[in-house]
Amino acid sequence: MGSLLQPSGRKKPAAGKAAGRRGDNNRIYANPLPLTFLYPLPSSARSVLGLLGLTLAKIDTPQVHGVLDRATRSVWVSDRTESFILWRRGFFGKGDLSRSEPSWLNRQVNARRAAAANRLTAEEVTAKRRAERKQFKLDRARAIAAVAAEAEALFESEGRVVVPALSGPNIPSAATWKPAPREETELPATPNDDTPAVEDEEPFPDDIEHLQLTLPEAFFLLWNLDCLTIEDPDTNHLLSVQKIWTEFQAAYLAPPAFGLSLPIPELQFDNPFLINYIVYHHYRSLGWVVRGGIKFCVDYMLYKRGPVFNHAEFSVVVCPVYEDPEDQAASKVDLHHAKPFSWSWLSTMNRVNTQVFKTLVLAYVTIPARSRLSSEALQSPACLQHYSIREVTVRRFIPARMRD
Structure with a gap:
């Protein structure tokens, strides 16, 4: 399904x-x-083959190793080189x-x-600049409160009505305010020139950070690009695509069991992994860079090239819709945004x-109806063909700007 999304008119940064x-x-x-x-082949030979619709290009597929973490519903990539491959090639x-x-x-x-x-x-x-900005706001609020208190005192004593000023020499502004100088602390005594300097430099720490992939990201890399292998932390064996497909669904249906091989629960058509992966796959296949949108209270953010190049153009909220309302009533999954949300929530989200x-x-x-599909269809990614996506773009109505 094609997308009708078009980039917004955000201003680009200055050329220099x-x-x-x-x-x-x-x-x-x-x-x-x-x-x-x-x-x-050289570029001249490639141009000739391109006219004939042929190419001899070879695809280099990196192999990245990850470990499934059921507690966080994610896949961990610990190797630093492999982590930067995934980050710098698609974010x-x-x-x-x-x-x-x-x-x-x-x-x-x-x-x-x-x-x-x-x-x-x-x-x-950055922390220093934020602290100074906070201190400026406090100083300005104190100055305005002092002017208001002085006006009230004049009204009580002399009966004069004085409107408190919000600007003036006694009220700091962003152009004139300067942070108060810090008190100088006593510095430790420096050694004499005759004392030999002792170098006590600690070695740089080892990299203890790992790259954390969400389950939709991991399955997209595994199933579509074939550049990720996932290891079971309990058995230290690589998982097959079939096993990963059921494991990712089961991660949302049952609490994690460490060291125990529990049977896979009954799979559901309204599994949160399926719903989120469908949207993630949809926009990734259209060329968008898809990132999490929890910062703006949405499910996904869509970048044209990536977060290091420009800001996200679109915020996506995933809204599941049941083909058969009876499936929703009988469902055991508390699906997010499955119930109609209020207009106040929509207005708040749109304003942000x-x-x-x-x-x-x-x-x-x-979500397809259970009456026309068997639950056996969920054993394979082929079940995704029974789902569909519709997009609705919401824009904020501002009467003062949209009178024409």
């Missing part, structure tokens, strides 16, 4: 801003998927100690070097995403 960084990003994140194409997964890119080790190294050079790291600079220049999309996934 961080041009060098963008050039590095174009080089580092040149591949949109882990698969790469190798061309053994798959996230570091468990990072916000997105697995950069914990780089941050530790930068912090060590910044401390040796007596300078602040980027995270410390509109303020950050994102278009809200409601992706309705139709």
